[in-house]
Structures are given as structure tokens and as C-alpha cells.
Amino acid sequence: MDDKRTQAMAKFEQNRRQHEEVSSPLSQLKMSSVFYTYSTMKQPWGVKIPSIPSSTMFHLVLEGEAFVSVYEARVKLGPGDFILLPRGTGHDIVDVNNTPASDLFDNEIEKITEHYERLTTTGEGELTTTLCGTVLFDNEVTTSIIQSMPDYIFVPSQSLAHQTIESVVQSIHRETENEDYGAGLIVSKLADVLILQCIRTWINEISDEQQSWLLAHTDKRLSRAMKKIHGDPSAHIDIESLAELSGMSRTSFIDYFKKIVGQTPKKYITHWRLSLARERLLHGNEHVLNIALDVGYQSEAAFSRAYKSKYGVSPSYTKKSG
Template identity: 75%
Template sequence: MDGNNLRGVDKFDLHQRRQTETSSPLHQIKMSSVFYTHSTMKQPWGIKMPSIPSSTMFHLILNGEAIVSVYGARITLGPGDFILLPRGTGHEIVDVNNTPAIDLFENNLEKVTEHYERLTTSGSGDITTTLCGTVLFDNDITTSIISSMPNYILITAQSDARQTIESVVQAIQRETIHEDYGAGLIVSRLADVLILQCIRAWINDVSEENQNWIMAHTDKRLSRAMKKIHGDPATNIDIESLARLSGMSRTSFIEYFKKTVGQTPKKYITDWRLSLARERLSHSREHVLNIALEVGYQSEAAFSRAYKAKYGESPSHTKKIGYLKAQA
């Protein structure tokens, strides 16, 4: 094959790749606004963040340390670590001494611009500095995709994605501080990039075994079923009800779901619940039975069997390793 034909193949491959990317639900993720806080906190300090619907929240640790508590999990963060809470869940961020958290608005907040503020605490101890943000969205596809993400995404300072994410966060900070012409539009586009980078890092690091799940969120026949699956992992979900939501027979639904997602509905639901459980076990002090119930299992024994079959270790072992890492 000569050089001209090779270039033609390259162009065709590029065209195909671009078509795939633009048809992906990720292409339809749109963030509408960002509220940004630069925090300088001297020990002792602890902040209780309110729940904000239709939003994602994030914290980037510039220096010092912090502990984020969400859904029973406690995640220790150091310099360069970034945590995203996809669904705007209320949570606490406190110092390493576990100082009791007080409401965000009871702290010293200085409004700098419409979308930017500074927070300082009155302590005199070691300092932790963070860049934190709340990203708002009102797009149905964005809402659907966000609903299927875990309670939080942790991107450590060692992650390949960290440098890019930190650069985007700091670019958002610059725009929100100065608010020059077009700043609102630029910030919303930067927020799109930030969330997409986090989703990509999560997919690459956590969900390699099945990335087709995201396509189901815009599939007209499966989107309602996906919303049901991800709405409450503790709820009893039967295949018949999912089939009815999708307007198909049970057999047709199973075949169509497997063709689209790459797994049967039963395996997809099981994998989703167990991945949530693994996250909780790694960072939570909750009892194994409580976590099992929260992800839809009726007994610790059934949960343990399914968990070991998937991950090759018991839930208690995962919990122990998570505890040892937190103490290190």
C-alpha cells in the first residue's frame, strides 16, 4: 500500500474516532456555573458542607492535610490530592485531629466576586490550604451520568490525571477572581473539562472491565432502566420491572441490554453494587453488614460470597487493608 493510501486510512480512522467521540454521552455533559472558594484553615478547624442538588463538589489540597467524611467513608487527603463528590452530597472536611465541623456559613467567608470567595479560620496551628468548588448543572444527560458515578472520586497526587486537573482548577480560580469579559462562559467550559477529566480518570482507574455503561444513559430504550438501577442501590430491583420500564419483554430486554452494555442486567447490577461496597469498605468504619444492606444484600453471608467471587478477597480483608492505609 503506498503512502497516499496509508494517509487515506489514517484520515478514515480519525474520522471514525471523532464520530464515536461526538456520539458519546460524554459529549453532552454541560456544566452551567461554578462557585469557587480559596480556603486557608489553621488548626483547629472543621467545616460542614451543605448538600447542593444538581451539582458536583470538589476539594483540591494545595498544602497541609484534611479528612473528608461522606456517606460514612473517611478519606485522608494530602498535598496535591483531589476529591470529587459527583452528586453534591453534604459532607464534612476537617483537620487531621478530627475537630468537630461547624456549618460553612458560620466561618469567616469573604465574597470577592459573584463566583469567588475566600474562607479563613481563626485557629493558630498548622495550616491547610485548599481550592474548593461547586459546579452546577441542569442537563438531563449530565444528571443521568452523574447518578451512576460513585459517592466520590479520589485522584491522588500520584495519579497521571492530577497535573491536568490541578491546572484546570487553577485556571477556573483565575477566571473567577478577575471576571474579565467572557469569564462566565470560559469558566463553564473549564468546568466541563474538569468533570470530563475526572470521569475519564475514574473510568481508566476503576471501571476498565466495562465502559459501555455510559452509552446506555442516552439509549432511548435503556435510559429509564439505568436511572432505576442507579437511583438507590439498596432497593430490590427485578429484571421484569426494568423490562417494563424499557417497554420490552424480559427476554428482549436482557438481550438488548447485553448487546448495548456488554453485560447481562443481573451482572451489571451486581458489579455496580459490589464496586460501591468496595469503595465503602476501603474508607469506612461501618460494619460489613451495614454496607451489605446499603448495597442491596439481605445478609452478610450472601454479600461476602459475591464479594469474594468478584474480588478474590473477603470484605473484612478489604476493610482491614483500608484501615491500615489510613493509619500509615
């Protein structure tokens, strides 16, 4: 009798989790197509990638090393390292000597299939090879989710998620290279898996306190407020304006926000901005004051106090360890 009851409870819990996953905004994440580039680059080389609206871009280094510069951040990639740029932001990918980036189309590009090409540079030095992709989407919920993500997600080769991500990227590579029957459909499904895996990695490893942002960002009453919060980290944001955007009184907005997100709007905004700052400290060469101003603090001292309260160390300590 106890065994049957235990089995029934386990079945109930499994069904509950499946229902939660199906009803999650992530279940509505849909990618429409992928354009793929296999790059063989010998030093000196540097490539300037243009911004592409309604897209997500990624780079997987197969051999050698590279630097990806997006806004003020400069992220070093070694063999197996992966970087995702959720919003299709224009960026540079260059060799370890920081060779100035030239326009993408100044390089030798060979079109293999409709969705696959090979890029080769003219240098004769050390080799770097990469698999790079541009994933397109046109789903409103996907756009909403993507817009609230950070400028980039870095997945090092030693990450627990790395094997899955590399496997999916290689599968996309094979499908786009050959384009057999049904390749387009398969690639779009693989792209869904790739982006979902990256989001999960970010939630689990980078922003564990922001896990409710998905629900809040797609909630009908909170979506406009979340868009404002994530749209410009440096902007002055007061609770009254967020409540007005949500069509609620200040008190009702705070209560509802806390119910959905699990923390007050003020605390959420603080944690979000400090999370963004931490990533820039780890992977960029900016002055602490510049980062502080960009995430909404009026002084380096105020930023440092908030940062140390959250992470237990100073911004300068994080910057040195990056």
C-alpha cells in the same frame, strides 16, 4: 501505493473515533457556572458543607491535610489530593484531629468577586489550604450522567490524571479571582473539562467494567431501567420490572441490554454494587455487614462470596488495605 492505503486507513480510523466521541453522551455534558472558595484553615477547624441540588462539588488540597466525610465514608486528603462529589452531596471537611464541623457560614467569608470568595478559620494551629468549587448544571443529559456516578471520586496526587486536574482547577481559580472579560464563559468550559477528566479517571481506574453505563443511561429504551439500578443499590431489583420500565419483554430486554452494555443486566447490577462496596471498604470505617446490606445483599456471607469471586480477596482484606 501501500503508504497511501495505510494513510487512508489511518485517516478513516481517526474520523471514526472523532465521530464516536461527538456522538457520545459525554459530548453533551455541559456545566453552567462555577462558584469558588479559597480556604485558609488553621487547627482546630471543621466545616459542614450543605447539599446543593443540580451541582457537583470538589476539593483540592494545596497544603496540609484534611478529612472529607460523605455519608459513611471518610476520605483522607493530603497535599495535591483531589476529591469530586458528583451529586453535590452535603458533607463535612475537617482537620486531622476530627474536630466537629461547624456550619459553613459560621466562618469568616470574604467575597472577592461574584463567583469567588475566601474562607478563613479562627484557629492558630497547623495550616491547611484548599481550593473548593461548586459547579452548577441544568442540562438533562448532564443530570442523567451525574446521577449514575458514585458518591465521590478520589484522585490522589500520584494519579496519572492529577497534573491535568490540578492545572484545570488552578485555571478556574485564576479566572474566578479576576473575572476579566469572558471569564464566565471560560470558567464554564474549564468546568466541562474538569468533570470530563474526573469521569475518565473513574472509568479508567475505578470502574473499568462499567464503561458502557454512559450509553445505557442515556439510551431512550434503557434510561429508566438504569435510573432504577443506580437509584438505590439496596433495593430488590428483578429483571421483569426493569423490562417493564423499558417497554420490552424479559427476553428482549436482556438481549438489548447485553447488546448496549456488553453484559447481562444481572451481571451488570452485581458488578455495579460490588464496585460501590469496594470504594466504601477502601475509604470508610463501616462494618462489612452494613455495606453488604446497603448494596443489596441479605447476608455478609453471600456478599463475601460474590466479592471474592469478583476481586479475588475477601471484603475484610480490602478493608484492612484501605
